[in-house]
Amino acid sequence: MQRLTVSIVVPVYNEVPDQCDDSLRLRIQQLLALLRPCDELVLVDGGSSDFSWSSIQTLASHPQVSAIQSTKGRAFQMNAGAAKACGDVLLFLHADTVLSLEAWQEFLQKLAGNSNAALWGRFDVSICGKSKWLPVVAWFMNQRSRLSKIGTGDQGLFVGREIFARMGGFPEQPLMEDIEFCKRLKRIAPRQFVAIRKPLVTSGRRWDIHGAWKTIVLMWRFRYQYWRGVSAQELARQYADTREKRPLTVAVFAKYPQAGRVKTRLEPLLGADQCAEFARYLLLSTLDKLHGVNVALWTDGGTETEWDALLQRLQFPGHVQRHVQPAGHLGLRMECAVQTHLKESRVVVLLGPDAVQFSKTDLQQLERAAQTHSMAFVPALDGGYVALASTRCVPAVFSETIRWGTASVAEQTRAALSSRRISAQWFETQMDIDEPEDLKTAIQHGFVPEDWATRYS
Secondary structure (H helix, E strand, O other), X not given: OOOOOEEEEEEEOOOOOOOOOOHHHHHHHHHHHHOOOOOEEEEEEOOOOOOHHHHHHHHOOOOOEEEEEOOOOHHHHHHHHHHHXXXXXXXXXXXXXXXXXXXXXXXXXXHHOOOOOOOEEEEEEEEEOOXXXXXXXXXXXXXXXXXXXXXXXXXXXXXXXXXXXXXXXXXXXXXXXXXXXXXXXXXXXXXXXXXXXXXXXXXXXXXXXXXXXXHHHHHHHHHHXXXXXXOHHHHHHHHHHHOOOEEEEEEEEEEOOOOOOOOHHHHHHHOHHHHHHHHHHHHHHHHXXXXXXXXEEEXXXXXXXXXXXXXXXXXXXXXXXXXXXXXXXXXXXXXXXXXXXXXXXXXXXXXXXXXXXXXHHHHHHHHHHHHHHOEEEEXXXXXXXXXXXXXXXXXXXXXXXXXXXXXXXXXXXXXXXXXXXXXXXXXXXXXXXXXXXXXXXXXXXXXXOXXXXXXXX
């Protein structure tokens, strides 16, 4: 009897906040130690903004590991991983889950008794965390799913490739994709359900962060609402409102550095081609300066391939979340970024790549000021501002009535805030670089190195 091969698919998103604290790599290495030569591991990054993508790319040097990227969202990532996988059986594991040797061996024994991969199921689970209630939570999860044949992603769902293809994979919805997945499996293969009793160990961090009882009540409320017919999209919106937000996102706005499109006022000094090179230096040095910060790059122009190639030149490589700037005036584009990132972050900072004087110390001060005043600004010498920090979206600040690109932007912004009695803090003026004299001054004061042209060549 030919033994069945296994592809383990792991969706990953922001699991490595620091290169010196890469617990994901340790878990993946432990997982690799379990695999037979015929098995494989597919790691699927969902657009992480930390060091996750660079970490799993390193892991992909192992012959049994593949690393790919896909749209963010577990359902999208797991479907992308399944499309890449070659195994007879697909096992979907969360990135914070540990598969023990005992659980793996019991799983392989179940496969040995099933020659055509006509099976699906889940593992029992043990939850590792601070709360004394976590063993109770795990016991109820295991008993409920054994009776109902409805598993959750924490329990390591597995399914034969043919069954997976027949049901069309995971439903690509933002929440409850695991519940819907099992419901569909019950309809098409009710007798093929298998429960592995040796437990996986999964992280209890969401129970620790939000409180055990609060999390239990929240999850049961969502399950009840879903059973009553509330859409996954509505539940995802409710869930986003309850989640802990990240402290900060810095949104950097940049045009693709193409000759004739960027820094054109410097052309009398540099020429069109070197203006593009200077714009490239400004962007890459700004992103390197923000190393270790959650950064989103809002792009204008350039293809995906061109941006990928450009960002590979960074001194501190790592995945940078990218968004395409919408059409419209500058205020509209900035407002879109603020609205987007406030859904997941407590403070959003908007920054241009030519803010050569701006430092991480300025960023920290700006973040603290926004938390106190709701908005904070670093004005620019040309009458605009080089950075804006916000904890809420104020449409008047981004209105088309503000004469964007003129020397009165900061003045009009102050007036708009004052008329609405909105408190904001304004820091000392800094320089940005638009004119030839700006560049000469920046080099003279050490804000731009004299050899900038060779830095990212």
